[in-house]
Amino acid sequence: MTQDKAENQNGELVVVKDLVKYFPVRGGVLRKIVNWVQAVDGISFSIRKGETLGLVGESGCGKSTTGRTILHLLDPTSGTVVFNDQNVFELQRQEMKVLRRDMQIIFQDPYASLNPRRPIGESIKAGLNIHQVGTPTERTEMVLDILHKVGLEDYHYHRYPHEFSGGQRQRIGIARAIALKPKFIVCDEPVSALDVSIQSQVLNLLQDLQDEFGLTYLFIAHNLSVVEHISDRVAVMYLGKIIELASRDDLYSNPLHPYTKALMSAIPIPKPSLRRTRTILKGEVPSPLDPPSGCRFHPRCPIATEQCSVEEPEFVEVMKDHYVACLGVGPQNVRI
Amino acid sequence: MPRKADVKNKTMKSPETMSSLVWRRFRRHPGAMAGAIILAILILSVLLAGLSPFDPEISDIKNRFQPPSGNHLFGTDGLGRDVLVRILYGGRVSLSVGFLVVGISLAIGVPIGSAAGYFGGWVDNVLSKVIDATMSLPALMFMILLSAILREIDAPFLKSNSTLTISLVLGVLSWPTAARLVRAIFFTFREMEYVTAAKALGASNLRIIISEILPNGLGPIIVESTLGIGYAIMEESTLSFLGFGIMPPTPSWGNMLDKAQEHLSQYPWLAIFPGLMIFLAIISINFIGDGMRDALDPYKILAQIDE
Numbered sequence: 001m002t003q004d005k006a007e008n009q010n011g012e013l014v015v016v017k018d019l020v021k022y023f024p025v026r027g028g029v030l031r032k033i034v035n036w037v038q039a040v041d042g043i044s045f046s047i048r049k050g051e052t053l054g055l056v057g058e059s060g061c062g063k064s065t066t067g068r069t070i071l072h073l074l075d076p077t078s079g080t081v082v083f084n085d086q087n088v089f090e091l092q093r094q095e096m097k098v099l100r101r102d103m104q105i106i107f108q109d110p111y112a113s114l115n116p117r118r119p120i121g122e123s124i125k126a127g128l129n130i131h132q133v134g135t136p137t138e139r140t141e142m143v144l145d146i147l148h149k150v151g152l153e154d155y156h157y158h159r160y161p162h163e164f165s166g167g168q169r170q171r172i173g174i175a176r177a178i179a180l181k182p183k184f185i186v187c188d189e190p191v192s193a194l195d196v197s198i199q200s201q202v203l204n205l206l207q208d209l210q211d212e213f214g215l216t217y218l219f220i221a222h223n224l225s226v227v228e229h230i231s232d233r234v235a236v237m238y239l240g241k242i243i244e245l246a247s248r249d250d251l252y253s254n255p256l257h258p259y260t261k262a263l264m265s266a267i268p269i270p271k272p273s274l275r276r277t278r279t280i281l282k283g284e285v286p287s288p289l290d291p292p293s294g295c296r297f298h299p300r301c302p303i304a305t306e307q308c309s310v311e312e313p314e315f316v317e318v319m320k321d322h323y324v325a326c327l328g329v330g331p332q333n334v335r336i
Numbered sequence: 337m338p339r340k341a342d343v344k345n346k347t348m349k350s351p352e353t354m355s356s357l358v359w360r361r362f363r364r365h366p367g368a369m370a371g372a373i374i375l376a377i378l379i380l381s382v383l384l385a386g387l388s389p390f391d392p393e394i395s396d397i398k399n400r401f402q403p404p405s406g407n408h409l410f411g412t413d414g415l416g417r418d419v420l421v422r423i424l425y426g427g428r429v430s431l432s433v434g435f436l437v438v439g440i441s442l443a444i445g446v447p448i449g450s451a452a453g454y455f456g457g458w459v460d461n462v463l464s465k466v467i468d469a470t471m472s473l474p475a476l477m478f479m480i481l482l483s484a485i486l487r488e489i490d491a492p493f494l495k496s497n498s499t500l501t502i503s504l505v506l507g508v509l510s511w512p513t514a515a516r517l518v519r520a521i522f523f524t525f526r527e528m529e530y531v532t533a534a535k536a537l538g539a540s541n542l543r544i545i546i547s548e549i550l551p552n553g554l555g556p557i558i559v560e561s562t563l564g565i566g567y568a569i570m571e572e573s574t575l576s577f578l579g580f581g582i583m584p585p586t587p588s589w590g591n592m593l594d595k596a597q598e599h600l601s602q603y604p605w606l607a608i609f610p611g612l613m614i615f616l617a618i619i620s621i622n623f624i625g626d627g628m629r630d631a632l633d634p635y636k637i638l639a640q641i642d643e
Binding site: 071100104112115130131 | 528529530532535537538543548551
């Protein structure tokens with residue numbers, strides 16, 4: 001408890017503790033629960049006010065589930081999320097509604113996330129209507145302001161989502177997320193669906209908005225270069241666990257976990273003459289239905305020992321602000 | 337201050353408002369416009385039936401079974417009553433029954449289907465059982481039973497065999513179709529990401545159901561409803577035939593058609609004209625439904641703006 005308080009004085013906006021989210025798998029004639037997808041399996045981290053925490057990992061490792069559970073769009077299996085000193089999962093319906101003004105989400109597919117039957121101005125205005133912000137005329141005015149902020153024009157107000165390009169749609173998604181002036185936004189792969197030429201525009205927009213409104217981001221992505229560009233700190237997920245968490249510079253210059261190392265070596269370098277040794281991982285990502293025992297990475301790990309299949313590594317701080325979950329990387333064998 | 341005026345000008349003068357766009361699209365649909373005109377004429381003439389010199393219920397035995405002529409445009413029936421006038425008065429009953437039944441079945445079916453499809457889980461289990469149970473009732477027997485019961489009860493608004501009573505009986509039995517359709521729509525749309533977005537904004541379940549999901553299901557609901565009007569008109573005639581619907585001498589298209597069966601070979605106009613009316617009403621309503629569905633489709637509105 002005292003530690004929690006101290007952390008909050010550190011300026012931590014979101015504190016996730018032992019978060020677990022399993023999805024039931026139903027089967028058979030009676031639709032009984034036959035198994036569980038262990039999408040997120042006990043993760044803890046915190047996000048400081050005003051920072052961008054990158055969350056990377058392969059498809060299906062639980063990144064999006066993490067983001068959505070933090071926002072309580074999914075009910076957690078266990079664990080807590082403390083947002084601004086309030087336990088998100090213990091709030092009453094009305095309290096939760098109030099809290100939603102402060103935490104928003106930007107989706108990967110901006111087209112699917114906009115109601116095709118509604119002009120985009122109305123979609124952006126929805127949050128203002130729900131929370132009864134100002135008078136109806138003021139709301140329209142606010143929406144126009146926001147449209148300008150994200151680089152759109154007045155006349156776009158009455159247009160429908162399918163009349164926009166991918167980049168513009170993502171701007172609309174961003175406009176909707178910032179309309180309520182939130183403190184915290186989960187960016188769920190916001191640029192993954194966009195053309196490379198558009199990605200940087202949207203990333204820059206996100207950064208400008210962060211500066212202007214003092215936003216805190218949880219930035220989910222699988223593109224390491226994108227994450228490097230925008231994040232202050234980066235967490236790496238593998239099969240429902242966070243396996244490494246460090247400041248961006250630390251992580252990119254000195255990855256400790258073998259999985260992170262493999263990921264880093266897979267970043268393409270725009271220089272054909274430059275060759276480096278690539279760590280190619282063997283095998284496929286195991287199914288989250290039946291994750292491997294011990295360290296979940298051990299079947300694919302180049303440095304795995306027998307102990308790795310038995311003992312689950314703890315998530316420890318091996319250097320200042322650099323956390324790793326690997327038996328092969330203890331504090332004892334870190335060379336600085 | 338000038339800012340405010342700007343806001344109005346800039347956004348409101350924008351291409352066109354939603355409703356005028358929809359109307360413009362609707363007008364371009366030839367079938368729908370034809371349907372709308374025919375239905376309008378039908379409704380108008382039905383309302384003006386009182387202007388006719390003939391009475392729909394008083395018999396005139398001397399003039400029975402007159403073929404269509406200048407005096408009696410659609411001929412006369414077995415009791416010498418003018419068929420045209422009876423059709424117009426019968427139209428009041430049949431069209432009201434059609435619209436009322438669909439209104440009632442939507443009023444029951446949409447909320448139940450929405451709740452079942454949106455919440456899923458045990459809510460869906462319970463509601464689906466209710467839907468299935470209602471659907472499995474032997475409709476005809478149940479209709480007869482219900483109208484017999486309603487006849488016994490002396491409720492002030494439910495006079496025996498009145499239009500309202502018949503509509504209620506038919507509506508109570510036809511809502512499961514609407515409920516199933518709406519449930520399926522909600523199953524499709526509730527997983528959409530814009531629904532998640534609305535949740536993230538703090539929207540209540542009711543708001544999501546009404547303003548995020550239902551508008552997307554409008555097309556199929558409209559089409560289903562227009563079909564439902566046709567069914568209701570036919571069902572009413574079945575009930576009338578069995579003596580549990582609108583009772584003679586009050587005319588309805590259904591009971592006129594059924595009466596005409598006895599003399600089909602000798603006096604075909606008795607069957608042709610009511611049948612033609614039913615056909616015209618149903619087909620025009622279906623075309624209107626078609627046009628409305630297309631007009632409300634946002635993907636098609638785009639083409640209009642670009643023109």
